Amino acid sequence: MAKTKKQPRPKAQTPKGFRDYFGAEVRDRALMLERIAAVYHRYGFDALESSAVETVEALGKFLPDVDRPNEGVFAWEDDAEGWVALRYDLTAPLARVYAQHRNDLPLPYRRYAMGPVWRNEKPGPGRFRQFYQCDADTVGAASVAADAEICAMLADTLEEVGIPRGDYLIRVNNRKVLNGVLEAMGVSDEAQAADVLRTIDKFDKVGEAGVRELLGKGRLDASGAYIDGVGLSDAQIELAVGYVTARRETDTKTLERLGELIGESDVGHEGIGELMEICDLCFCLGYGDDQIIVDPSVVRGLGYYTGPVFEAELTFDILDEKGRKRQFGSVAGGGRYDDLVKRFTGQEVPATGVSIGVDRLLAALREKGRVGGEAPGPVVVTVMDRARMADYQQMVAELRGAGIRAEVYLGNPKNFGNQLKYADKRGSPVAVIAGAEEFDAGKVQIKDLVLGAQIAENATLEEWKDRPSQVEVPRADLVARVREMLGQ
Amino acid sequence: MAKTKKQPRPKAQTPKGFRDYFGAEVRDRALMLERIAAVYHRYGFDALESSAVETVEALGKFLPDVDRPNEGVFAWEDDAEGWVALRYDLTAPLARVYAQHRNDLPLPYRRYAMGPVWRNEKPGPGRFRQFYQCDADTVGAASVAADAEICAMLADTLEEVGIPRGDYLIRVNNRKVLNGVLEAMGVSDEAQAADVLRTIDKFDKVGEAGVRELLGKGRLDASGAYIDGVGLSDAQIELAVGYVTARRETDTKTLERLGELIGESDVGHEGIGELMEICDLCFCLGYGDDQIIVDPSVVRGLGYYTGPVFEAELTFDILDEKGRKRQFGSVAGGGRYDDLVKRFTGQEVPATGVSIGVDRLLAALREKGRVGGEAPGPVVVTVMDRARMADYQQMVAELRGAGIRAEVYLGNPKNFGNQLKYADKRGSPVAVIAGAEEFDAGKVQIKDLVLGAQIAENATLEEWKDRPSQVEVPRADLVARVREMLGQ
Numbered sequence: 001m002a003k004t005k006k007q008p009r010p011k012a013q014t015p016k017g018f019r020d021y022f023g024a025e026v027r028d029r030a031l032m033l034e035r036i037a038a039v040y041h042r043y044g045f046d047a048l049e050s051s052a053v054e055t056v057e058a059l060g061k062f063l064p065d066v067d068r069p070n071e072g073v074f075a076w077e078d079d080a081e082g083w084v085a086l087r088y089d090l091t092a093p094l095a096r097v098y099a100q101h102r103n104d105l106p107l108p109y110r111r112y113a114m115g116p117v118w119r120n121e122k123p124g125p126g127r128f129r130q131f132y133q134c135d136a137d138t139v140g141a142a143s144v145a146a147d148a149e150i151c152a153m154l155a156d157t158l159e160e161v162g163i164p165r166g167d168y169l170i171r172v173n174n175r176k177v178l179n180g181v182l183e184a185m186g187v188s189d190e191a192q193a194a195d196v197l198r199t200i201d202k203f204d205k206v207g208e209a210g211v212r213e214l215l216g217k218g219r220l221d222a223s224g225a226y227i228d229g230v231g232l233s234d235a236q237i238e239l240a241v242g243y244v245t246a247r248r249e250t251d252t253k254t255l256e257r258l259g260e261l262i263g264e265s266d267v268g269h270e271g272i273g274e275l276m277e278i279c280d281l282c283f284c285l286g287y288g289d290d291q292i293i294v295d296p297s298v299v300r301g302l303g304y305y306t307g308p309v310f311e312a313e314l315t316f317d318i319l320d321e322k323g324r325k326r327q328f329g330s331v332a333g334g335g336r337y338d339d340l341v342k343r344f345t346g347q348e349v350p351a352t353g354v355s356i357g358v359d360r361l362l363a364a365l366r367e368k369g370r371v372g373g374e375a376p377g378p379v380v381v382t383v384m385d386r387a388r389m390a391d392y393q394q395m396v397a398e399l400r401g402a403g404i405r406a407e408v409y410l411g412n413p414k415n416f417g418n419q420l421k422y423a424d425k426r427g428s429p430v431a432v433i434a435g436a437e438e439f440d441a442g443k444v445q446i447k448d449l450v451l452g453a454q455i456a457e458n459a460t461l462e463e464w465k466d467r468p469s470q471v472e473v474p475r476a477d478l479v480a481r482v483r484e485m486l487g488q
Numbered sequence: 489m490a491k492t493k494k495q496p497r498p499k500a501q502t503p504k505g506f507r508d509y510f511g512a513e514v515r516d517r518a519l520m521l522e523r524i525a526a527v528y529h530r531y532g533f534d535a536l537e538s539s540a541v542e543t544v545e546a547l548g549k550f551l552p553d554v555d556r557p558n559e560g561v562f563a564w565e566d567d568a569e570g571w572v573a574l575r576y577d578l579t580a581p582l583a584r585v586y587a588q589h590r591n592d593l594p595l596p597y598r599r600y601a602m603g604p605v606w607r608n609e610k611p612g613p614g615r616f617r618q619f620y621q622c623d624a625d626t627v628g629a630a631s632v633a634a635d636a637e638i639c640a641m642l643a644d645t646l647e648e649v650g651i652p653r654g655d656y657l658i659r660v661n662n663r664k665v666l667n668g669v670l671e672a673m674g675v676s677d678e679a680q681a682a683d684v685l686r687t688i689d690k691f692d693k694v695g696e697a698g699v700r701e702l703l704g705k706g707r708l709d710a711s712g713a714y715i716d717g718v719g720l721s722d723a724q725i726e727l728a729v730g731y732v733t734a735r736r737e738t739d740t741k742t743l744e745r746l747g748e749l750i751g752e753s754d755v756g757h758e759g760i761g762e763l764m765e766i767c768d769l770c771f772c773l774g775y776g777d778d779q780i781i782v783d784p785s786v787v788r789g790l791g792y793y794t795g796p797v798f799e800a801e802l803t804f805d806i807l808d809e810k811g812r813k814r815q816f817g818s819v820a821g822g823g824r825y826d827d828l829v830k831r832f833t834g835q836e837v838p839a840t841g842v843s844i845g846v847d848r849l850l851a852a853l854r855e856k857g858r859v860g861g862e863a864p865g866p867v868v869v870t871v872m873d874r875a876r877m878a879d880y881q882q883m884v885a886e887l888r889g890a891g892i893r894a895e896v897y898l899g900n901p902k903n904f905g906n907q908l909k910y911a912d913k914r915g916s917p918v919a920v921i922a923g924a925e926e927f928d929a930g931k932v933q934i935k936d937l938v939l940g941a942q943i944a945e946n947a948t949l950e951e952w953k954d955r956p957s958q959v960e961v962p963r964a965d966l967v968a969r970v971r972e973m974l975g976q
Contacts, residue, residue, distance in 0.1 A: 010545040012587030012832040015569040018539035020585050026535035027525075034522070037515075042888045044866035044895025044914075047514035051506035051618055052540070052604060053562070057498040074541070076564030081503040097508050099500030106913040108898045116540060130539055141898035145877045149898070152885075277877075284878035285885050344500040378532035389633045390772035397640075397773050400530045407532030410596045410629035410637070425594040426532075 017123030018130055028371040029362055032161050033114050033134060036356065039157045040112040040136050043149065048111040050093040052118075056083040058096040060343060074120045074129075086118035090135040090355070091340075098139050099344035108141040114358070137353025139340065144274045147308040147336055147352050148281035154312055154332060154354055155291050161361065162370030167316045168331075171295035173309045174275050175302050175335075180268015181243045181261050185236045194303065195230045200244045201299045208245065212237055246296040251279045254294045274308060305335030310354060314364050328364050332356040377427030379406040379482060382420070383413035384435035391439065395432060395478060402479045404486065423449060430485050432478065433470075442475050448485050505611030506618055516859040517850055520649050521602050521622060524844065527645045528600040528624050531637065536599040538581040540606075544571035546584040548831060562608045562617075574606035578623040578843070579828075586627050587832035596629040602846070625841025627828065632762045635796040635824055635840050636769035642800055642820060642842055643779045649849065650858030655804045656819075659783035661797045662763050663790050663823075668756015669731045669749050673724045682791065683718045688732045689787045696733065700725055734784040739767045742782045762796060793823030798842060802852050816852050820844040865915030867894040867970055870908070871901035872923035879927065883920060883966060890967045892974065911937060918973050920966065921958075930963050936973050 014020065021029070037047065056075055075085035087093050090113045098109060114134040123129055136153065138146045151170050158168045182193050199214045206214065213219035215237045218229035232240065239261055246257045255272055262268030275294050282292045301309045314328035334354030341349040365371045381395045392408045399406035409419045423431045433445035452469035473481045502508065509517070525535065544563055563573035575581050578601045586597060602622040611617055624641065626634045639658050646656045670681050687702045694702065701707035703725045706717035720728065727749055734745045743760055750756030763782050770780045789797045802816035822842030829837040853859045869883045880896045887894035897907045911919045921933040940957035961969045 009832060009834065010548065011543070012546060012584050013543070014539050014584075014588070015541055015543055015566065015572050018541055020539060020589070021535075021537040022589075023534040023536075026537045027529075030522075030525075030535075034518075037518075041515075042891070042893050044868075044893060046511040047509075047518075048511075049509040049514045051502050051508060053503055053506055053606070053618065055499070055501070055503050058500060060498065074564065074566075076562065078503065078562075084503050096500050096502075100502070101508070101510075106910055110895065110898075118541070130541065138898060142900070143874075143877075143898055145881065145896070146898045149881070149896075152881075281878050281881055285881055344497060346497065380532075386631075389631070390769050393633065393637070393640075393769055393773055403530070405530050405532060407598065408633070408637075410626060410631055410634045412630070422594055 015129075017121075017128055019128060028365075029132065029358065032362055032365065032371065033132075033358070035161050036134055036157050037112065037114065039153060039160050043110070043136075043153050043156075045110040045112040045136050048094070048097060048113045049115065050087070050090075050097050050113065052086055052116070053084050054087055054093060054096060055081055056085050058344075059085055059087065059092050072120055074118050088119055089117050090115070090133050091137070091353070094135075094137055094139070095340045095344065098349070099341045102341075102345075107139075108146070109139045110136070111139070112136040132358035134356040134358050135353055137351055139351045140349055141352070142350040144277050144308060145281060147274075147310075148278045150334060150352055150354050151278065151292050151310055152282055152285055152287060154310065155287055157356070158312060158331075158361075162365050162368065163314060163361075166290055167368075168312055168314050169290070170292045170310055170312045171298045172275060172278055172292065173294070173296055173298040173302065174271040175305050175307055175309060176267050176271025176274065177258055177262065177296065178243065178271075178302055180263075180265035180271055181239055181258075183265040183268060184261060184263040185232070185239045187232075187236070192230065196232070196240055197299065197303055199230055200240055203244050203297065203299070208241060211244070212241060215240055244297050244299065247294070251275075251289060251294045254296070255279075258296060271307075278308060301333055301335055304337065306338045307336035308352070309333075309335035312354075312356075316368070318367055328367065329360075330357070331361045331364060376429045376486075377405075377423075379404055379430045379432065379486075380419070380423040380426060380428045381406065381408045381432040382416065382423070383409050384416070384433065385439075386413055388434075388439065391434070395434075395444070398479050399482060402483065404479070404482060404488075430482055432482070434475075438472070438475075443472050444475050444478055445470055445472050446478070446481055446485065451485075503617075505609075505616055507616060516853075517620065517846065520850055520853065520859065521620075521846070523649050524622055524645050525600065525602065527641060527648050531598070531624075531641050531644075533598040533600040533624050536582070536585060536601045537603065538575070538578075538585050538601065540574055540604070541572050542575055542581060542584060543569055544573050546832075547573055547575065547580050560608055562606050576607055577605050578603070578621050579625070579841070582623075582625055582627070583828045583832065586837070587829045590829075590833075595627075596634070597627040598624070599627070600624040620846035622844040622846050623841055625839055627839045628837055629840070630838040632765050632796060633769060635762075635798075636766045638822060638840055638842050639766065639780050639798055640770055640773055640775060642798065642822075643775055645844070646800060646819075646849075650853050650856065651802060651849075654778060655856075656800055656802050657778070658780045658798055658800045659786045660763060660766060660780065661782070661784055661786040661790065662759040663793050663795055663797060664755050664759025664762065665746055665750065665784065666731065666759075666790055668751075668753035668759055669727055669746075671753040671756060672749060672751040673720070673727045675720075675724070680718065684720070684728055685787065685791055687718055688728055691732050691785065691787070696729060699732070700729060703728055732785050732787065735782070739763075739777060739782045742784070743767075746784060759795075766796060789821055789823055792825065794826050795824035796840070797821075797823035800842075800844075804856070806855055816855065817848075818845070819849045819852060864917045864974075865893075865911075867892055867918045867920065867974075868907070868911040868914060868916045869894065869896045869920040870904065870911070871897050872904070872921065873927075874901055876922075876927065879922070883922075883932070886967050887970060890971065892967070892970060892976075918970055920970070922963075926960070926963075931960050932963050932966050933958055933960050934966070934969055934973065939973075 073085040073088050075083055078084045116130050117133050118130050151172060154170055159165060187193050187196060200211060203211050210219060214229050215232045216229045219227050221227050242261050246254055248254045248257055255276055258272055298309060298311050311330055312332040313330050316328060317325045318328050320326050332354055336352040338348055338350045340351040379399055381392050383392055396406040396408050409422060429450050431447040431449055433447060438444055447470040455469055561573040561576050563571055566572045604618050605621050606618050639660060642658055647653060675681050675684060688699055691699050698707060702717050703720045704717045707715050709715050730749050734742055736742045736745055743764055746760055786797060786799050799818055800820040801818050804816060805813045806816050808814050820842055824840040826836055826838045828839040867887055869880050871880055884894040884896050897910060917938050919935040919937055921935060926932055935958045943957055
């Protein structure tokens with residue numbers, strides 16, 4: 001006889017590294033993205049929503065000598081399509097979309113995209129395997145006017161969502177200038193250039209002296225281990241350190257200083273010219289050096305991008321978990337990359353763009369009190385008499401009609417205390433109460449739960465008398481009185 | 489010697505059954521979802537965004553005797569988590585979320601969710617493997633007041649997004665009434681009950697006579713094959729057909745008719761009582777029988793839901809691909825299901841909810857001209873003189889400052905014809921033109937591209953004279969004049 005094996009109960013849990021977002025978390029993000037989209041749209045960027053699933057081949061993560069795709073993406077084998085994967089960013093899909101639809105798309109093609117991306121990485125505190133990105137890119141524009149536009153748009157976007165001028169700084173650098181400095185240094189080997197880049201990127205961590213050691217003979221690290229150096233000469237080191245510390249009090253002086261470092265390098269001068277053009281364009285549009293500046297210490301991304309690079313930093317202080325002041329840091333980054341579509345078509349297509357770290361920017365807005373905080377819950381109409389459900393529903397309908405978020409208690413109404421506990425859990429500002437007595441008299445009770453909580457905590461008897469937290473009003477005054485209590 | 493194998497170029501294509509959404513498609517959907525969310529929010533529903541990836545165990549698609557998950561979902565084996573899958577709807581994740589977070593969530597818990605879901609099914613025309621759903625559910629409310637609320641909210645939602653009263657109908661049925669009819673028929677075998685349900689669901693397709701044959705001895709189908717019947721007696725068939733045709737001109741009469749059919753069945757009378765309560769509540773709230781009605785012919789979903797079932801149908805005619813008039817049909821459905829969380833906790837938790845077919849509703853709104861249509865492109869500022877880029881950027885900045893969507897041409901400006909072709913591809917209503925001559929004179933040319941296209945098509949010389957499609961205006965009048973041309 002066949003026996004059905006009893007299944008154990010499934011665990012009610014997200015996979016590790018995934019999470020759920022509730023209420024205000026969802027709404028605040030949606031509102032912020034909506035505002036960002038409005039700016040992008042005004043700048044002529046078109047919305048694009050590509051599919052979450054791509055062929056591994058199109059994503060470019062397929063290694064020729066293994067039959068399983070690269071680590072880092074969530075991939076599986078589809079019966080019809082072979083290996084497919086969840087997108088890990090919004091740039092790789094843009095490349096595929098542009099190559100696929102290039103005959104129908106305008107050139108240049110300005111597009112924005114926002115949505116979740118997935119990374120098959122080890123999750124950690126605050127590091128999730130699904131998170132939002134929000135990108136804007138211009139495909140097919142070789143002119144640095146496109147880069148300047150991205151910088152201007154980024155500044156507008158930050159201000160639009162609630163980061164005021166003075167609280168952010170968009171720092172611009174250019175890979176070509178670094179190439180010029182490397183040329184002046186006599187570093188032509190790509191591997192050595194990458195070593196130099198990796199080393200100057202440690203400036204924040206090990207300081208100037210540390211970078212000098214690491215560019216030269218090497219350095220004992222904190223644990224006592226010896227880190228081999230890049231082996232540059234003192235003159236070379238001088239140029240590299242000069243580069244990363246080239247920022248001066250004005251862009252003009254910074255560019256002058258860079259000019260000294262690159263010597264005769266053509267590519268270096270081209271890079272400086274591009275930075276100058278970006279500065280000029282932004283200046284003409286009214287952006288000041290408290291908004292957009294040239295800063296050669298922006299090294300992150302220089303390995304990937306081929307021209308201008310941008311990073312938006314929030315400059316206000318926050319307290320870290322240990323109570324120390326620190327700057328909020330980077331919330332967006334981007335730059336110019338010219339091999340976007342080449343993999344697909346063989347044709348080189350210039351592109352530039354920016355990606356906003358949605359969760360970090362949202363965290364910043366919370367920090368500044370620009371979103372969320374205590375979003376009030378709905379007005380709760382309690383149920384004293386189950387048979388009067390139509391009357392209670394009528395009350396919430398009237399409240400909603402006046403634009404007030406409201407709901408009737410739909411649980412078991414027997415225990416009235418539970419209804420008030422429910423209202424409390426919902427963060428309700430106001431509860432409405434009506435039983436047989438009130439219905440007979442054509443009245444309702446309105447309870448100010450915010451005031452009630454304050455009174456319970458610290459009010460004196462005198463205050464209580466003057467402003468009771470619960471009032472009885474004619475049924476016809478329900479909406480007006482609730483509105484009053486809500487301060488609307 | 490190792491040779492690097494030259495990789496062929498990757499194909500620039502979405503996997504089959506997936507697609508990209510561009511521009512207005514994305515914005516129209518976002519706007520519609522925003523409006524729906526506003527109604528849900530006003531009703532006290534809280535937003536929830538659960539992770540796209542769930543353990544297969546939590547989704548409930550794991551078959552005990554195979555080591556690969558069920559067909560129908562996209563699943564893969566995660567090193568740490570075992571089998572995981574993309575969510576195939578928003579209800580299964582709600583069950584997991586509620587079970588996982590039940591100690592922190594209010595009870596009842598009203599939540600809405602919107603986002604993509606994925607189905608590993610054979611794609612077909614208009615059938616995609618990734619599509620949007622938009623759900624609202626109330627968990628933990630046993631009262632049919634919760635069902636009535638869902639119906640009322642659904643009516644409000646449809647009207648809010650642009651389906652006016654009279655163009656939709658929310659039809660309500662109840663599984664318990666069907667159970668009552670089955671009881672009166674003497675059908676107690678579950679398999680036979682399922683056969684009856686499946687058969688009466690074919691009413692639209694085979695008509696009353698066909699259903700009678702299929703409930704009885706069987707029927708020759710169109711291809712000449714003989715379809716076995718359920719084998720019911722004439723008296724049984726009478727009740728089953730009576731049920732599915734029980735709708736009368738008023739809800740009261742429909743409920744009376746159902747009362748005749750169920751005889752002494754307790755569960756049947758319970759079902760009729762619930763339908764009556766829903767009707768009463770909706771009537772008291774001002775909804776008429778042109779909005780919400782009882783209709784026993786709504787059979788779809790009765791196999792899944794345990795109590796009230798709802799379906800929203802759009803009642804206006806559209807022309808199908810063959811030019812024949814037909815009704816638009818269903819855009820939302822839902823009902824009550826009481827075993828949502830039981831799999832996880834062993835505890836029965838009542839729930840009711842509705843799911844809106846986002847793509848179908850959006851298609852309906854397009855049909856009615858309520859969204860999209862010809863969304864105008866940006867004003868394009870053309871580039872006659874590359875050295876004047878700052879001036880052109882200044883123009884677009886001014887236009888944007890006035891809330892006008894505008895962009896500067898960022899492609900190679902050499903060929904001016906290409907710039908106008910670009911403006912055409914962008915659907916631009918207006919192009920701005922300024923070269924050395926205009927700059928010297930402090931003027932700009934503004935070209936009305938909409939009017940220009942009309943003139944090119946069919947205007948006479950007279951009209952052309954009166955209203956030229958291109959005007960020269962002082963630079964200072966740029967914004968005002970563009971605004972005028974846009975009819976703002």
